[in-house]
Amino acid sequence: MTNDVWAEVLSTLKGALGKSNYSNWIEPLEFAQLEDGVATFHVPTNFIGNYVSQNFGDQILYQLNKSGHEARRLSFRVPSKARKTAQVKPTVKVTKSDDDKGAQLDSRFTFDTFVVGKPNELAHAAARRVAEGGPVSFNPLFLYGGVGLGKTHLMHAIAHELKLRSPELNVLYLSAEQFMYRFITALRERKMMDFKQLFRSVDVLMVDDVQFIAGKDSTQEEFFHTFNTLVDGQKQIIISADRAPGEIKDLEERIKSRLQCGLVVDLHPTDYELRLGILQSKVEVYAAQYPELVIADGVLEFLAHRISTNVRVLEGALTRLFAFASLVGREITLELTQDCLSDVLKASDRKVTVEEIQRKVSEHYNIRLSDMIGPKRLRTYARPRQIAMYLAKQMTSRSLPEIGRRFGGRDHTTVMHGVKRIEELMAKDSQISDDLELLRRALQE
Numbered sequence: 001m002t003n004d005v006w007a008e009v010l011s012t013l014k015g016a017l018g019k020s021n022y023s024n025w026i027e028p029l030e031f032a033q034l035e036d037g038v039a040t041f042h043v044p045t046n047f048i049g050n051y052v053s054q055n056f057g058d059q060i061l062y063q064l065n066k067s068g069h070e071a072r073r074l075s076f077r078v079p080s081k082a083r084k085t086a087q088v089k090p091t092v093k094v095t096k097s098d099d100d101k102g103a104q105l106d107s108r109f110t111f112d113t114f115v116v117g118k119p120n121e122l123a124h125a126a127a128r129r130v131a132e133g134g135p136v137s138f139n140p141l142f143l144y145g146g147v148g149l150g151k152t153h154l155m156h157a158i159a160h161e162l163k164l165r166s167p168e169l170n171v172l173y174l175s176a177e178q179f180m181y182r183f184i185t186a187l188r189e190r191k192m193m194d195f196k197q198l199f200r201s202v203d204v205l206m207v208d209d210v211q212f213i214a215g216k217d218s219t220q221e222e223f224f225h226t227f228n229t230l231v232d233g234q235k236q237i238i239i240s241a242d243r244a245p246g247e248i249k250d251l252e253e254r255i256k257s258r259l260q261c262g263l264v265v266d267l268h269p270t271d272y273e274l275r276l277g278i279l280q281s282k283v284e285v286y287a288a289q290y291p292e293l294v295i296a297d298g299v300l301e302f303l304a305h306r307i308s309t310n311v312r313v314l315e316g317a318l319t320r321l322f323a324f325a326s327l328v329g330r331e332i333t334l335e336l337t338q339d340c341l342s343d344v345l346k347a348s349d350r351k352v353t354v355e356e357i358q359r360k361v362s363e364h365y366n367i368r369l370s371d372m373i374g375p376k377r378l379r380t381y382a383r384p385r386q387i388a389m390y391l392a393k394q395m396t397s398r399s400l401p402e403i404g405r406r407f408g409g410r411d412h413t414t415v416m417h418g419v420k421r422i423e424e425l426m427a428k429d430s431q432i433s434d435d436l437e438l439l440r441r442a443l444q445e
């Protein structure tokens with residue numbers, strides 16, 4: 001985009017935003033470039049950048065697109081010279097790009113492509129907050145959840161956003177496995193000083209799948225010291241794992257407790273609406289790739305309903321479906337979907353029974369199966385019973401009277417009350433939601 005076009009956009013903005021907004025906020029912007037859908041502006045201070053982004057960002061994007069320039073996002077940077085003159089206290093050391101030091105970031109994993117629904121809204125909000133930079137508010141941010149629910153996607157999105165907003169930040173993203181590998185290599189090559197220097201000089205450290213270091217003593221030790229040094233230096237740490245810190249077996253207690261010090265948020269298993277939203281957003285991408293293909297009504301709903309394991313499986317199914325339909329040159333109908341994905345659909349159909357649920361829940365709470373089903377009303381038995389009723393309602397297609405019958409011939413209103421009680425408790429008692437999550441996963445294995 002040339003400066004002429006920006007000048008044109010400016011004059012429209014002047015009319016749209018009013019004189020005083022224009023001179024206070026828009027005039028100080030200096031257009032830098034438009035690349036890959038990101039329009040970058042130089043601003044005298046971060047404050048101006050943030051304010052413009054929050055208050056006039058949509059307007060600017062709208063006007064840019066209206067004038068024929070495809071812009072999806074805005075980025076505001078303080079050029080290093082302006083930084084000095086504006087006396088903005090630098091919070092970070094200026095370093096070179098770190099792409100060579102960390103793992104490769106997937107360019108598709110951005111906030112734009114992350115579909116938000118009830119099960120992941122808290123994790124998404126926390127990730128966004130960290131990605132916006134500013135003072136470190138929760139450290140570490142600990143994201144956890146089952147396989148393929150978007151942890152890596154969110155971490156990459158944070159890294160992309162941070163690099164965009166503050167290119168001078170030294171952001172290092174890597175898996176816990178890579179951390180260990182680097183540590184071992186450093187030990188072998190007697191380069192521990194370099195290792196320490198590298199990890200202690202970052203502004204933001206992101207470690208994916210931290211459960212990997214559990215049981216690996218020296219790696220845990222080194223991780224612990226790296227963690228402490230960075231937290232002491234007010235550097236942001238973002239960690240992901242497949243379960244909550246307290247649930248990671250063979251992870252040292254002192255690490256568990258450090259990991260719990262910040263904000264721990266989980267990505268819950270997807271619900272129907274989220275799965276449908278994800279499918280719809282992926283179909284838009286495929287539609288551009290396979291413009292000749294038509295997808296019949298009801299196919300996405302069918303997939304969202306039937307494939308509830310994880311998003312990766314859902315995505316894989318869609319990719320296969322489009323590839324197959326393009327190969328045979330046919331419309332994507334329900335029939336074609338069932339033919340093409342019969343194995344995936346069968347695997348997703350694993351049925352959980354009420355009896356399996358009762359067994360798992362009684363094992364988890366260490367009570368006898370007969371006490372779960374029997375008449376005892378003590379809370380020690382009643383609570384696990386209600387949890388099992390809740391899971392039976394969620395995970396099986398049994399009706400309330402059928403569930404009641406399997407719990408020692410109880411009435412359907414008792415089941416209804418139990419389910420409601422657990423729903424209430426989940427909202428205020430994180431122990432209950434954690435237990436449910438663990439049980440749900442164990443039952444799906």
Ligand SMILES: Nc1ncnc2c1ncn2[C@@H]1O[C@H](COP(=O)(O)OP(=O)(O)OP(=O)(O)O)[C@@H](O)[C@H]1O
Nearest residue numbers: 113114115146147148149150151152153278311312
């Ligand atoms: N909410 C979402 N919106 C869009 N895509 C999503 C969402 N959640 C997951 N995905 C996609 O699903 C796939 C798996 O996600 P990701 O790799 O982030 O999972 P993960 O939680 O890190 O899994 P693992 O435990 O196996 O490492 C990715 O392609 C990701 O883009």
